[in-house]
Amino acid sequence: MKILIPKALCLAMTLCAINAVASVLPSYQTSDQWFVDAKDVVEQRNNLVADTNKAKNVILFVGDGMGVSTMTAARILQGQMRGETGEENFLSFERFPYTGLVKTYNTNQQTPDSAGTMTAMATGIKTKAGVLNIAPNGLRGDCDSSKGFELTTIFEYAEAQGLSTGVVSTARITHATPAATFAKTPERNWESDDKLTDEAKAAGCTDIATQFVEFGKGDGIDVAFGGGRRHFLPKDVTDIEGKAGKRTDGVNLTEKWQEKTQGTYVEDKAGFDSIPADATKVLGLFNASHMRYESDRANDVAGEPSLTEMTTKAIDILNKRGDKGYVLVVESGRIDHAHHAGNAYNALKDTLEYANAINAAKELAGDDTLIMVTADHGHVFTMAGYAVRGNPILGKVVGTDRSGNPKSELTLARDELPYTTLGYTNGLGFRNLGSETNADASYADEPITGRHDLTAIDTTLPGFHQEALIPLGSETHSGEDISVHAVGPGAAYVQGVIEQNSIFHIINKALGLNAE
Template sequence: MKLICVLFAICLAVHGLPRNLAPTIVTEVPPEPTHPMDDPNWVPPTGPTHEKDREYWLATGQNRLRQQIAHGSDLNLRVAKNVIIFIGDGLSIPTLAATRVYMGGEEQELSFERFPHAGLAKTYCINYQVSDSACTAAAILMGVKNNYGTIGVSGHVPLHNCPLSLLESNRLTSILAYAQQDGRSTGIVTNTRITHATPAVAYAAAGARYWEDDTELPATGGGCQDIAYQLVHGAVGQNLTVALGGGSRHFYPAGTVDGNGEAGRRQDGRNLVDEWISAMAERELRARFVHDRAGLAAIDAGQVDRLFGLFRANHMSYHLLADQSREPSLAEMTASALQLLKRNDRGFVLLVEGGTIDPAHHANLARLALDETVELHRAVEQAVSLMETGGDQQETLMLVTADHSHTLTIGGYPVRGNDILSTGDFSRLDRMPFFTLTYANGMSYFDHFYETGGRRNPADMVDRHHEPTFTFPAAVPYEDETHGGDDVAVFARGPWSHLFSGLYEQHVIGHGLLYAACLGPEEFERSEACRERIRGAASTTTGCCWIALMLSSLFLVWRGVG
């Protein structure tokens, strides 16, 4: 026993007490209070005066409830003669919330947030947890989930596989293709390249979203066609009534320029714009190609059968950075498209993509992402106004959603009414404020962190945070801020819009659109209104056949008498 005590004493002398037995000795002086709430004279912020009364919340809650009850008791079960699909590329739920504040306050509403029905969609691809715009567009426009990066083909086609993408059994059919088969007009409007992933899915099939022109096709070729070629010569592309967006470089050969002086990049020497004009002339269609805002504004919808517009070589410019005298806005392009499409008595399907939200997020440019969301809000507002003015709202299904999310977050405890683009809270740990908007990853990491570690002080940046090109902080360095894997919102109004309530897989959107519009294969579910429409069309066709037969008989009798 004595030996054990001696050994223990020696151990203590050499090593001291074990950590879990050693007393805690405070050697550092606690930092002075730096957070506003640590100030003994701190007063909590106050909200708007009228919101302090419980009567305000009771009245507004009951008012909203009455609206919901009315929507539930008066469901629109008509056939959706017209379908307008708005896709905000990268329009995450935090982006929506931040945009409301950017527009004027937490209580603001975007135009489509007033739609009567809303839901959530799960956005993963069949092979990726976090999706891209290609596989998500297939879910929305085709009702089928597929592989990351592939355009309009089933999950049996791996990325970059040309031979398998050519098999008819692997090809998918978009709602625009079904609409054309039904005699309806179709259109695409985007402020990205019109060959970019989301719009491409509407009319093309390719083993990779990157095959926008012939320079990106596999070296072997293998019979695959680039996406721009398919817009001009493909079965769906050549029958589009309207196609407006950017991406002219994919339609012009290298060594030439478009109408705005921007260079083409095709290596096959083909001028696809000229080929489109020639093809329309051969079909005796009144076609117009435009390359600027003035040209689009000069279009007389009553004098044009087909409209094609390419306004930039790459994506169209961000609204805040655009030459607005030259580039039309998303709302203006939407209005021009609707004026043409509404001429078809059978109806139409229009895809509108607010696509520049996505590249803004990828570059950690939060202000531009929010402003581009406002542009989508205005385009939806324009469409609602035009359809209501024409009395078509009861036959028009409008759906607004995102293809996928992003890593933008709204954090801290900023007070009500705080500038969403500014700092909103303070860290007691590094004694510096931090921005309300932050990203999980991206290149802006290097703008906000020292190479040796530690944050740069945002207080030194507050004079720049409203600049459109100011990058918001990212927690992890990454060459291009990534998409997010969280669910996205879906908003709907019009016939069968209640189908889009709840939480569901993203491809269910595609099936809901086809059902509402009375489109798709015969084996798909049909509403009673749809079956009546089909029966009416069949009886009309039968009646026309009988009339033709009678006229033919009378003509033969007349010839015999003569």
């Protein structure tokens, strides 16, 4: 016989059941710090008021190549650098109240590249890999096919509404991610005119550096810091560090930019530190190519500012440009490059500097600023091996015994060799390992030798390359989702699993621009 229970009685019975379970929890469980802390976090979430207010400013942070495994390893490294076990640590932005996951594929590739992914964030639509702000109708590397399919970027739309704009990167300003804020080209590698094909020249395409100078209907982007001097200088001109430019058209774009904007141009740390207090238009190009890894920055010939210094300076400059607000994009570009080299040390150290820059921005920016932190894609970077808690994240695996206690010796693989917690699915690490390895070196001519005995090798040194399963000339991107974190007005729109192009629409919604 089916027994019907009144709804009110059913609810009361359910509550009683819950209370009964709670009452049997032992005190040593409910007083445990893990229990107490987790309960507090849930209560904080319960009291969180969804922030859908209008933002005056937006800062979009992009950690190039910063997948979830990179964040995990970086937070552990940061904690261990403070003398902690590390796993319990949080990076600055991981405590932001809103978090989501982002799908990163391009329209033609399951595993994406930075041009297609940043175009999605900058324009609101997905497109092909390798193209910047060209709809998927166009073909990569084909200028004529791109005509009529140029996309309007978030910077163009913001400037049309009277907002100021800025871009900061540790990569070349003409590189894919920063270039996606201003350039429209079917080929991301057309950074200066020396790379333009005959077809591109005949069809009227211009290089990315030229597009930076010519950007906008006014005097262009208000503040830009990064590398890439060589693409702004003629090949017969040498820069402050004695490196020649790449341009074949004889145009010195740094001079052209100054003539157009009457702005301040700087090339080194001294120039950066001497930017006039009243400057509201600034271009800083601090290296011929990419800027240095954070761990190597002190060795730069002319000196470079850190990502944190560039970020805070950019915010300071943009704040002086009036009360209409701004859109700032900040990229930590060399996380990606270190991963391509199979070098976890520099990928993690640059991630930590990225987290520092975000923390500094949060302290400097007002409550009227939406800060979003994300990546463009991940890498085939892994963290595995059952290492004991607190084991050096850059070290070799030491596991636990049958009782759950740390072992006294390294864990060995089936080939009787030790291995590191961090590794790569593919890349250079298959063929060459050693503490003397340079993270930027090429080993294309060396024999494939397989696994090395790491017993006597210090795997925590800056130049060590982690092992890789599949031998390739460069480690590749990965195709899994990356994360996005947000705080400030409009942050509540960052929830769930979203397509990457949704980030453009979140920014527009938060700013109240309602782009159509």
